[in-house]
Amino acid sequence: MIGIAREGGLLLLTLQRPDKANALSRAMLADLLAALEDPPQVLILTGEGRVFSAGADLDEARAGLATDPIWDAVSNRIASLPGLTIAALNGTLAGGAMGMALACDLRLAVPGAKFFYPVMRLGYLPQPADPGRLVALVGPARAKLILMAGAKIEADEALAWGLIDRICAPEDLIPIARALATDVLAAIPGHASAIKRLIG
Template identity: 35%
Template sequence: MSLSQDPPALRLHVDGPIARITLARADKLNALTLPMLQALDAACEQLERAHGVRVVVLDSDHPQAFCAGADIGQWGPLTPAQMWRSWTRMGHRVFHRLATLPQPSIAAVHGMALGGGLELALACDLRVAEPGSSFALPEASVGAVPGWGGTQRLTRLIGPGRAKHMVLRSARIDAATALDWGLVQEVVEAAPLLSARVHELAQEVAQRAPEAVQLAKQLIDIEAGGLSAETMAAGLAQALPNAREGTESFKAKRPARFTDL
């Protein structure tokens, strides 16, 4: 079924115990939009109730891109308040929902996985890539920071030093490096084989006792929470007009005249 606009930019297909979420905005390298996030949210809601589904595969129908990230044309013009209200909050919520699905999830990555695209793959439990894949969190190069959990999930996977190498330098790494660092679990030699290998892995997981698999996933993820909402909120608040008003009124020793966002 389709879970986005017409034509659908995200599709959900269920085949027995295996569900497949496919990014399908090929003309924009699957750059994520708010409707796509809403569609992913709807797909996760459906999968949470799909007791017969045991594994979720996340892939792309673009031959050269998994996902180029969030569509900068949509979020670039937003004010800090609008960014927090829409993009940041929704992305965090939807990616967290994907990460905490009862079923294990596998990202099939070919081509680029950049910014929000890498964060999307990081929200899955396993990642399999083809040799031409590349991975990056390049937000600092456009004056932004990873906003959908990338710093936390990436750090837990590859360690703080390597995460800083990628984030602070906007460095892009290839599939071989991603495998060596533990960002992906396997590299498969060709794109057609990637789909076959991911399906094979999904079938392996689906053949295990579903309750045991889901409980084990939750046990492993117990220590994986704790995205720093306090730090994010503090940074956002400082960027808003009321923060300047508060500082100015304090210096002027007058009552603050705060306005609605």
């Protein structure tokens, strides 16, 4: 349920459960962790179908997945990668799946995408690293709108806030992500990670 495609230094990971809105099971999260053990120069993370991910699989969430530390393990693994990481959001991003996108360096999204993280309504805390990353992108008040007031953010507003970096037509999403990867893939080893350290 995770598509894994390696093309030289590029790793394309695709959530492949479109019949369930790419809801994530623990097995899928474990597969993501395993796929990231060998750090690529560029990671592109995307989904199949019209939704990037609805978050946790509901049955597994009720059985404990909603508060499982594996969510933070995946997002922290993404955040620690030395190369360029791009979330190519093919549709709506919800719940714990937002952590993976927040951990990426860049976020592209299609026009119809929505963004929400309904932890307040569901009675959960967000994963530990997510609020800080969200605040770094949108500021504390807007982070509270999402995490406490349950706001659903449309793509245009997400772009204006800095939650995403570019809106792309669906057919252009992966080609644009690949184009953004070009310079990193052509660089000498360590150049991308050196720039990331300078940016902080």
